[in-house]
Amino acid sequence: MNFLFQGHAVEAKDGDTIAAALYRNGQRTFSRSFKYHRPRGLLCVAGKCPNCLMNVDGIPNIRTCITSVRDGMRVKAQNVFPSLETDWLSITQRFAWLMPVGWYYKTFTHRTSWHAVEPFIRKVAGLGEVLTTESRSYEHSWLHCDRAVIGGGWAGIEAAQAAGARGEQVVLVDDQPELGGQSRYRKRGGKVPSDLIERLQALPNVRILLDSYCFGLYEGNLLGIVQRNPHPGAVERLVHLRAEHTTVTTGAYETPLLFPNHDLPGVMLSTGVLRLLHLYGIQAGKRAVVVGARGATEEISAELRDAGIQVMATVSAEQVRTVTGSASVKGIQTEVGRFACDLIAVCGLEVPDAGLAVQAGGKLSWSAAHGMFLPTGLPKHVSLLGAAAGEGLRANVSIPLPPSKRAFVCLCSDVSSQDLCDGVAEGFDHIETLKRYTTTTMGPCQGRMCQLSAIGVCAHETGRSTAEIGVTTSRPPSPGVTLGALAGSGHNPIRRTPMHYAHEKLGVVWMDMSDWRRPRYYRTSPAFAEKECIQAEYRAVREAVGIIDVSTLGKLALRGADCGKLLDKVYTHRFSDLPPGRVRYALMCDEGGVILDDGTIARLGDDRYFITTTTGNLEFVQQWLDWYLAGTGWDVHIANVTAGYGAMNIAGPRSREVLSKLTHCDLASPAFPYMACREAEVGAIPVVMLRIGFVGETGWEIHCPAESAEGLWEALLEAGQESKIRPFGVEAQRLLRLEKRHVIVGVDTDALTNPYEADLAWAVKLEKPDFVGKACLSRAAVDLSRERLIGFVLRGPGLPQDGAAIVADGELAGRVTSTRHSPARQAAVGLGWVKVAQAKEGMTINVRVDGKLVPATITMQPFYDPEGGRLRQ
Numbered sequence: 001m002n003f004l005f006q007g008h009a010v011e012a013k014d015g016d017t018i019a020a021a022l023y024r025n026g027q028r029t030f031s032r033s034f035k036y037h038r039p040r041g042l043l044c045v046a047g048k049c050p051n052c053l054m055n056v057d058g059i060p061n062i063r064t065c066i067t068s069v070r071d072g073m074r075v076k077a078q079n080v081f082p083s084l085e086t087d088w089l090s091i092t093q094r095f096a097w098l099m100p101v102g103w104y105y106k107t108f109t110h111r112t113s114w115h116a117v118e119p120f121i122r123k124v125a126g127l128g129e130v131l132t133t134e135s136r137s138y139e140h141s142w143l144h145c146d147r148a149v150i151g152g153g154w155a156g157i158e159a160a161q162a163a164g165a166r167g168e169q170v171v172l173v174d175d176q177p178e179l180g181g182q183s184r185y186r187k188r189g190g191k192v193p194s195d196l197i198e199r200l201q202a203l204p205n206v207r208i209l210l211d212s213y214c215f216g217l218y219e220g221n222l223l224g225i226v227q228r229n230p231h232p233g234a235v236e237r238l239v240h241l242r243a244e245h246t247t248v249t250t251g252a253y254e255t256p257l258l259f260p261n262h263d264l265p266g267v268m269l270s271t272g273v274l275r276l277l278h279l280y281g282i283q284a285g286k287r288a289v290v291v292g293a294r295g296a297t298e299e300i301s302a303e304l305r306d307a308g309i310q311v312m313a314t315v316s317a318e319q320v321r322t323v324t325g326s327a328s329v330k331g332i333q334t335e336v337g338r339f340a341c342d343l344i345a346v347c348g349l350e351v352p353d354a355g356l357a358v359q360a361g362g363k364l365s366w367s368a369a370h371g372m373f374l375p376t377g378l379p380k381h382v383s384l385l386g387a388a389a390g391e392g393l394r395a396n397v398s399i400p401l402p403p404s405k406r407a408f409v410c411l412c413s414d415v416s417s418q419d420l421c422d423g424v425a426e427g428f429d430h431i432e433t434l435k436r437y438t439t440t441t442m443g444p445c446q447g448r449m450c451q452l453s454a455i456g457v458c459a460h461e462t463g464r465s466t467a468e469i470g471v472t473t474s475r476p477p478s479p480g481v482t483l484g485a486l487a488g489s490g491h492n493p494i495r496r497t498p499m500h501y502a503h504e505k506l507g508v509v510w511m512d513m514s515d516w517r518r519p520r521y522y523r524t525s526p527a528f529a530e531k532e533c534i535q536a537e538y539r540a541v542r543e544a545v546g547i548i549d550v551s552t553l554g555k556l557a558l559r560g561a562d563c564g565k566l567l568d569k570v571y572t573h574r575f576s577d578l579p580p581g582r583v584r585y586a587l588m589c590d591e592g593g594v595i596l597d598d599g600t601i602a603r604l605g606d607d608r609y610f611i612t613t614t615t616g617n618l619e620f621v622q623q624w625l626d627w628y629l630a631g632t633g634w635d636v637h638i639a640n641v642t643a644g645y646g647a648m649n650i651a652g653p654r655s656r657e658v659l660s661k662l663t664h665c666d667l668a669s670p671a672f673p674y675m676a677c678r679e680a681e682v683g684a685i686p687v688v689m690l691r692i693g694f695v696g697e698t699g700w701e702i703h704c705p706a707e708s709a710e711g712l713w714e715a716l717l718e719a720g721q722e723s724k725i726r727p728f729g730v731e732a733q734r735l736l737r738l739e740k741r742h743v744i745v746g747v748d749t750d751a752l753t754n755p756y757e758a759d760l761a762w763a764v765k766l767e768k769p770d771f772v773g774k775a776c777l778s779r780a781a782v783d784l785s786r787e788r789l790i791g792f793v794l795r796g797p798g799l800p801q802d803g804a805a806i807v808a809d810g811e812l813a814g815r816v817t818s819t820r821h822s823p824a825r826q827a828a829v830g831l832g833w834v835k836v837a838q839a840k841e842g843m844t845i846n847v848r849v850d851g852k853l854v855p856a857t858i859t860m861q862p863f864y865d866p867e868g869g870r871l872r873q
């Protein structure tokens with residue numbers, strides 16, 4: 001198997017991780033440190049430290065020590081200028097004295113100076129760059145089980161086996177490619193018997209997820225798990241695992257000991273050395289010095305000797321004066337002598353990996369007897385076993401202090417012990433504030449490598465005990481998760497109306513609106529440009545008859561004796577007194593009086609109402625109604641019938657003529673007036689007809705069963721041939737409604753707009769006893785102090801863009817929200833927001849068009865048919 005590293009081919013063996021293959025091929029420097037660009041080599045070989053982060057196939061910050069090699073993969077070093085071996089920015093080490101903790105907060109206090117250096121700091125700061133242009137597949141899956149066991153070591157295998165034998169549905173998650181945990185590389189601790197693993201694997205009710213890591217334990221025992229390479233079609237799968245009980249058996253990890261130059265490539269945790277040796281058959285060096293406390297070094301010393309590595313000496317961290325070498329370890333100077341070596345195996349403190357227990361609500365408390373923080377106070381649905389609970393770990397006497405102030409406590413951010421001391425001296429003497437001020441524990445290792453030492457320094461500098469200092473909070477995700485895994489597959493659902501395929505036959509040009517696909521306009525001839533098509537559709541509605549698909553409107557059917565009460569409570573208008581057979585405009589506001597949605601409400605019978613909402617707000621409106629209904633005991637049943645109904649609006653001076661061909665319903669205005677509704681049949685299809693006029697012409701909105709909608713649409717087009725009927729799309733509809741000055745919620749309103757500002761005061765009935773938003777609207781009614789929505793007619797050429805600036809008296813006065821060229825006014829017209837004092841009929845404002853200010857006249861009237869006579873014909 002071959003892969004490319006910095007453009008050169010590297011050979012890998014089966015089962016190799018990238019780091020193992022590179023180490024076998026002589027690579028010792030794997031990264032450069034974040035701030036001072038110091039060379040860094042493999043340290044933990046377990047995915048716990050920041051030292052092996054590289055860019056793999058365009059994805060930055062991949063831990064190469066736990067990423068298996070794939071044939072042909074491209075691996076690049078990151079955060080290096082220009083190369084791993086020669087990084088010019090390592091010169092920054094010489095100026096470390098100029099860059100103490102918080103230096104840029106303290107140095108660049110003036111706006112100008114910060115702006116001058118910011119681009120440079122941004123360029124050199126940060127880890128990695130997203131280089132990919134390729135698409136990758138990610139996916140999500142959902143699992144439920146009685147017991148989730150996180151960790152596939154000895155304790156995890158036994159816990160899963162016991163639960164499986166009891167008949168529980170078990171999911172066992174382990175981040176390694178094989179079960180066995182540390183017994184796979186710590187041979188002297190005993191091996192998990194293979195028959196135990198086989199018996200576990202044979203249990204049908206136990207599911208094992210290997211090469212998968214759990215990054216968080218959330219409310220309701222929800223575990224976030226990332227499964228690497230679940231199948232050839234996906235690089236990662238995010239598993240949402242909901243468990244009745246979670247058993248955490250994540251073991252323990254080793255942390256570094258601090259001594260001068262302890263971060264040089266070649267200084268490696270003893271468990272890292274053992275992993276290289278037993279998992280990949282790699283000798284980490286030829287001559288080693290073992291550093292650690294008495295009692296901790298025997299295992300690694302014996303293993304090194306067994307592997308043929310010469311052990312030059314065994315010393316304690318306190319005895320180390322410095323490690324020599326520039327690019328990698330060349331030797332070590334200690335109180336007992338100088339030793340030439342190429343490997344320093346560090347037997348660090350063992351720390352229970354109990355982050356998940358803390359996320360579940362447990363606490364980490366200092367145990368003086370064990371010399372470590374142990375989890376306590378776990379909730380009932382979480383248990384902890386094995387090394388994660390501190391079982392079988394070496395007791396630590398105390399947290400060793402860094403021997404010099406130049407030792408790097410935090411490898412992720414190059415925070416030295418001097419930086420921590422400075423932070424404490426400046427008043428950041430709580431471990432949480434010290435963390436934020438210095439960024440210790442905030443890097444990719446999330447405190448695994450540095451938290452204990454930072455606590456030790458903080459305790460020493462403040463004179464408090466380790467127990468008093470405590471630990472920082474563990475929050476998910478830990479370890480990190482790729483954005484691709486969180487996003488999941490590129491699934492982009494599209495909702496189609498029942499007339500979708502009929503539109504395609506008519507030459508539709510689509511547009512996306514919320515989840516829906518809607519006709520933007522119809523290209524009836526390839527020779528016609530968009531503008532001509534839209535103008536033709538506009539003329540059809542104004543001069544003859546047009547028909548538009550409005551199935552995307554949200555539709556709710558309400559039944560019950562108390563529907564009127566609920567609608568009175570939730571909408572600003574009154575609906576309990578709406579006579580059956582009538583329709584009213586419906587405006588919904590929040591408690592602050594801000595417009596949330598609008599639509600129509602038709603009363604079909606004494607206890608039956610039919611609501612339409614805007615296309616994108618259906619779910620919200622339904623939730624809002626449910627919320628205000630909850631606990632009232634009112635007799636109201638709400639059904640979302642949006643998918644069950646197709647809807648179309650037939651409008652124009654000849655619409656009655658067309659519609660009457662297909663129905664016996666009396667459509668004459670005296671029998672079926674404006675703002676009336678009827679249940680009738682059109683083309684033998686049962687329908688609900690609302691006589692409303694969003695586009696400003698005589699028209700009917702017809703709602704029919706979805707399965708009949710396409711047939712009815714085609715029947716109306718057929719019936720309208722002689723009357724020159726034409727389908728029209730959203731673009732023509734927006735122009736037609738703008739000429740009537742009808743507001744679109746969310747386009748002409750924003751997150752602060754109330755009905756008084758939007759010129760919709762007539763839709764608010766303050767005399768109602770109570771409704772949502774009444775208190776604020778009562779104040780807004782008498783104190784219109786912010787802005788007002790106005791209409792304007794441009795007095796010059798051009799068409800302003802939506803959002804264009806409005807200028808009055810030489811000052812910015814507001815912005816345009818909607819604008820179109822109006823055939824009715826032969827000018828550009830629009831809606832916009834201006835200050836209340838400027839919102840006066842006939843007043844001149846200036847609108848920015850193509851970089852110039854063009855005068856416009858304010859009008860508070862519709863631009864077309866201001867009396868509304870055409871609607872009522």
Ligand code: FES
Nearest residue numbers: 045047049052065
């Ligand atoms: S060496 Fe890879 S994460 Fe530590």
